[in-house]
Amino acid sequence: MTAKASRESMLRNDPLVIAGKTLHSRFFLGTGRFPNPYVQIEAIKASGAEVLTFAIRRVNLEHPDEDAILQHLEGMSFTYLPNTSGAKTAEEAVRIARLAKASGLSDWIKVEISANEKTLLPDPVETLRATEQLVKEGFVVLPYTSDDPILCKRLEEAGAAAVMPGGAPIGTGLGILNPYNLGLIIEEANVPVIVDAGLGSAADVAQAMELGADAVLMNTPVAKAKDPVRMARAMKLAIEAGRLAYLAGRIPKKKYATASSPQNFILK
Numbered sequence: 001m002t003a004k005a006s007r008e009s010m011l012r013n014d015p016l017v018i019a020g021k022t023l024h025s026r027f028f029l030g031t032g033r034f035p036n037p038y039v040q041i042e043a044i045k046a047s048g049a050e051v052l053t054f055a056i057r058r059v060n061l062e063h064p065d066e067d068a069i070l071q072h073l074e075g076m077s078f079t080y081l082p083n084t085s086g087a088k089t090a091e092e093a094v095r096i097a098r099l100a101k102a103s104g105l106s107d108w109i110k111v112e113i114s115a116n117e118k119t120l121l122p123d124p125v126e127t128l129r130a131t132e133q134l135v136k137e138g139f140v141v142l143p144y145t146s147d148d149p150i151l152c153k154r155l156e157e158a159g160a161a162a163v164m165p166g167g168a169p170i171g172t173g174l175g176i177l178n179p180y181n182l183g184l185i186i187e188e189a190n191v192p193v194i195v196d197a198g199l200g201s202a203a204d205v206a207q208a209m210e211l212g213a214d215a216v217l218m219n220t221p222v223a224k225a226k227d228p229v230r231m232a233r234a235m236k237l238a239i240e241a242g243r244l245a246y247l248a249g250r251i252p253k254k255k256y257a258t259a260s261s262p263q264n265f266i267l268k
Contacts, residue, residue, distance in 0.1 A: 018161050018162050019108075023215075026209070027047050028049060028052075028215055029219065030220075030222075032055065032219055034223045043223070044076075046229050046233040047235065049078075052080055056099065056105075082105055082106055087113045093111050093126070097109040097130075101139065110142045110143070110144055111127055120170045120171075122145050127144070127155070128154055131143045132159070141160050142164055142194065143155050145165055149184040149185045156190060161191060162194050162214070164196040165181075166198050168197065169198055170220075172200070173198070176199075192214035193214050196217040199216060199218055199221055202238035207242070208242065210246050
């Protein structure tokens with residue numbers, strides 16, 4: 001077996017399961033901000049993503065199949081993860097989620113509630129309230145949240161199918177600002193942890209996966225790259241590399257040096 005075949009076999013045998021659905025890609029891709037539909041589709045293909053997310057407010061809910069976003073994906077099979085971007089309260093998010101479900105798009109929903117347009121940081125109280133309500137209504141809820149370990153645990157206890165802590169504010173590309181908190185979230189979680197927002201490079205993605213994240217969600221780093229298709233491919237490889245490194249187990253960090261060759265047979 002070649003090295004490539006061995007790597008692919010290992011990844012196939014390491015699926016991601018969310019709410020009973022098995023996924024073989026750990027790349028969740030947003031569909032906004034691409035320069036044109038052709039580049040968008042080619043980037044989606046290069047990413048290998050099985051889950052696509054988009055803002056409900058951008059979709060024609062009366063005729064979702066004819067929507068400018070979704071019509072270009074005809075003939076391709078994906079799990080759609082609509083989000084409630086633009087909502088400022090739990091009530092608004094719940095209303096948007098209900099509209100999406102009623103249109104037949106999906107019963108998966110990414111709760112995204114931001115009260116501050118400058119930072120777009122998630123509102124923790126409203127996010128928890130919306131999650132509790134939507135879980136009661138039978139949605140598969142994936143809340144976008146801050147990198148707060150306590151809040152992530154509360155969302156899990158409320159029935160979230162996964163939690164999606166941000167690495168940094170949306171669209172900043174600052175990377176993972178608090179790897180310590182993210183590590184705590186991963187350590188305590190009993191549901192998948194998907195790092196969402198703030199990632200800017202393949203290095204950021206590999207770091208998230210090496211920390212033990214189950215997946216990453218990106219949009220801007222791919223869509224606004226000089227070459228979105230090539231960047232989608234790079235991010236895919238970074239996810240795979242980071243996941244393999246996590247499974248392989250890194251060496252512990254130490255204060256002092258250790259010789260890489262045995263010291264017992266040094267010639268004198």
